[in-house]
Amino acid sequence: MAAGSTYTPLATTTLSSDTASVTFSSISGSYTDFVLVALAGIATSAGEVYQMRINADSGSNYSQTELWGNGTTASSGRRTSQTYLFVGGSRVGSQMTVLDQFTLQFQNYSNTTTYKSILMRQGAAATGTMAAIGLWSSTSAITSIVITTTNYNIKSGSTFTLYGIAAA
C-alpha cells in the first residue's frame, strides 16, 4: 500500500465495555478507498461470527466467496442472498482472552454506478485464517458500516480503526 498522505485515520473506537455493535457513520466520500482494521473478540466461549451491514441495509443484498484454512484442511465456500456479510469467526474456549485481527478493504466505495466489492481477511491462530471477497449489490455510496455478531457482544478492549485512502 502506498505511503503518504493517503492513509488517513477517519475514526477509531476502543470499546470500554462489552458492546453489541460498532458503527462508523457519516463516512466521508472524499477518499477513493477505505480500510477497516480491527482487533476484536466476542464475549462468549462458544463459536460466534462477526457480521457487517452497509448503510443499514438489512435486505438480501450480500454475497461472498471464501477461502478457509483451519490448520488441517483448506476449503472454499459461497454465500448468496445474505442479509449481511460474514466477516469472520471468533475464538472459542480457552483462547477467548486473545483478540482476532480482521481487515476489510472497500474500493471505490463512493461511486453511485457499480455494486461494491469488499476484500476481507480474518485470522485467529487458534482457529484458522480466511480470505474472502464480498459483494454488496447496491449502487449507493457507502456512508456507514456496522459490525455486529449473531447473538453476543463484542468484547471490551476491542479496537476498530477506519482509514481513508485517496488516489490523489
Place this chain on the structure above:
Amino acid sequence: MANTYTLIASNTVGILGSATITFSSIPSTYTDLVIKSSARTDRVSTYDFYKVKFNASATSYTEKSLNGNGTAAASESNNSTSYGFNYAIDASLSTSNTFSNAEIYMPNYASANYKSYSTDAVTENNATAAYAAITAGLWSNTGAITSITVESANAANFVQYSTFYLYGIKNS
C-alpha cells in the same frame, strides 16, 4: 508523509548478503506495525522459509496458514514453535531475479495483550510449483514488540537487492 503510515526503518541487502535483518528500538508511538519485504535467499533450493522473532523471543509462536503451490490448496498448523512466519520465500534455484513479496501486519503491537499478527507471502518460479500463503499468527507474550528479526529458517543469507521496510501506522 502522513504520520499514519510512516517509514520507521528500512534495510536493503548489499552485495555480501545478510543472514539477519533486524529492526530494533521500535518506538511504541504507533498503533500498528507493518513489514513489507521483497526478498530471496541463497539456499540451494527452489524455496526457503522465513523465520521471524519478536524481541528475540524463541518461544510461544502459533500459526495457521492457508497456502497453495500451483496444484493444490492446503492448510497447516504450527503450534508453540520457536519462531513465526514459517512460509516460503524464493531461493537460489528459483527463476533468476525473482524476489518474494511478503507483508507482516502487527496490530496493537505495544499493548499488554498477546500479539496477533497476519502475513501474506508469495514466491514466483517459472516452473510448475510456486507458493502463496496467508497466515494468522499469535505470539503469546504480553510484552510490547520493540524489536523484530527476520532470517532464513535454513541459515541461508538474504541476497543482494532484498529489501525490508518497517512502517508505523497511527490511528489518530
